[in-house]
Amino acid sequence: MARLIDGKQLSAQVLDTVATEVQQLKAEHSVTPALAVVLVGDDPASHVYVRNKVRSAGNAGIRSIEHRLDADTDQQTLNALIDNLNNDPDVHGILVQLPLPAQLDEDQIIAAIHPDKDVDGFHPLNVGALASGQSGLVPCTPLGSMIMLQQVHDDLSGKHAVVIGRSNIVGKPMAALLLQANCTVSVVHSRTRNIEALCRQADIVVAAVGRAELVKADWIKPGATVIDVGINAVEVEGKRKLKGDVDFAAVEPLAGAITPVPGGVGPMTIACLMKNTLTAARRQLSAGDTDKSNPAVAVGQS
Ligand code: NAD
Numbered sequence: 001m002a003r004l005i006d007g008k009q010l011s012a013q014v015l016d017t018v019a020t021e022v023q024q025l026k027a028e029h030s031v032t033p034a035l036a037v038v039l040v041g042d043d044p045a046s047h048v049y050v051r052n053k054v055r056s057a058g059n060a061g062i063r064s065i066e067h068r069l070d071a072d073t074d075q076q077t078l079n080a081l082i083d084n085l086n087n088d089p090d091v092h093g094i095l096v097q098l099p100l101p102a103q104l105d106e107d108q109i110i111a112a113i114h115p116d117k118d119v120d121g122f123h124p125l126n127v128g129a130l131a132s133g134q135s136g137l138v139p140c141t142p143l144g145s146m147i148m149l150q151q152v153h154d155d156l157s158g159k160h161a162v163v164i165g166r167s168n169i170v171g172k173p174m175a176a177l178l179l180q181a182n183c184t185v186s187v188v189h190s191r192t193r194n195i196e197a198l199c200r201q202a203d204i205v206v207a208a209v210g211r212a213e214l215v216k217a218d219w220i221k222p223g224a225t226v227i228d229v230g231i232n233a234v235e236v237e238g239k240r241k242l243k244g245d246v247d248f249a250a251v252e253p254l255a256g257a258i259t260p261v262p263g264g265v266g267p268m269t270i271a272c273l274m275k276n277t278l279t280a281a282r283r284q285l286s287a288g289d290t291d292k293s294n295p296a297v298a299v300g301q302s
Helices: 007-029 044-059 075-087 106-112 124-131 140-152 171-180 195-200 265-287 295-301
Strands: 034-040 063-069 093-096 160-164 184-188 204-207 225-228 232-236 239-243
Touching: 007 044, 007 140, 007 265, 034 044, 034 075, 034 265, 044 063, 044 265, 063 075, 075 093, 075 106, 093 265, 124 171, 140 171, 140 225, 140 265, 160 171, 160 195, 171 184, 171 204, 184 195
Parallel strands: 034 063, 034 093, 160 184, 160 204, 204 225
Antiparallel strands: 232 239
8 A cells, every 4th residue: 555645734734834934034024925816817716726825825924915807807907917016025926826818928927927926936037947957936836746755755866757747837847856856757748659658667657637547557666656736627426526647546556655636736736835935035035125127137146
């Protein structure tokens, strides 16, 4: 039987540490880290995510400021809000909940967020920093997945990791973090041939696909560590259930360690958002009066 990597328990520990450090920052510098959350439109899933993030911020002692905009908001209006938040010294992190309505250019909005306040780690400068091993803000889901892996492996050096999925928010940054930890990394995706055979060679499998129970028992080497990022809503006997990308019942008996869904990577993602907000506040504090209109200079100082 695999060791269960409990995301609920581990995320509570991460949040406790963040809460303690937030109190220290308040006591020593009279600064309360603040996260601005921007939600455009009425996507029900996005509303749930935002509610969870705001609740978590409260639990960690982080101030959250919600900006809810109508579904027909235009690019100029959203850019003006981002600009205000970039220039507000009392806001340390900016999160624009994705996906945005179709009329909005997501890439342009992500690039408009100041990299020092980009707590999602999606800004091209933060992406570049991660790829080149420099300090920056790292996307929350891969960051949480790495913390989970470190529960099982003291040293990841030399391990063969297979990441299934190559999205900008999970697969690619996950691969970059594993590479930084000296893993040998393979990234497989929708066009990869013979995925099962590649996965079977892996000491670590990270599944970030969005297909319920895609990863079967014969994809996994006995004893391997399996991180299941997938969140898929499926109907089971008329009831809506959340399933991961891994067939948990089949894989759990032979894996060395495995994350559950729900209660795995999901809560770690939110905890890492709070961790990133604290990191952003600290960096802005130490950078002092940085000119927020010049991202390249600001990132160089962090
Ligand atoms: P995405 O749709 O952007 O990317 C999916 C990736 O899977 C693509 O790179 C694609 O090439 C690959 N893929 C598709 N079909 C495949 C197949 N049959 N075999 C191998 N690869 C295949 O998705 P995403 O944003 O990376 O999210 C992936 C999953 O993780 C989703 O279920 C999403 O809900 C979940 N997710 C969870 C969290 C969390 O906090 N736990 C955060 C982000 C995403």
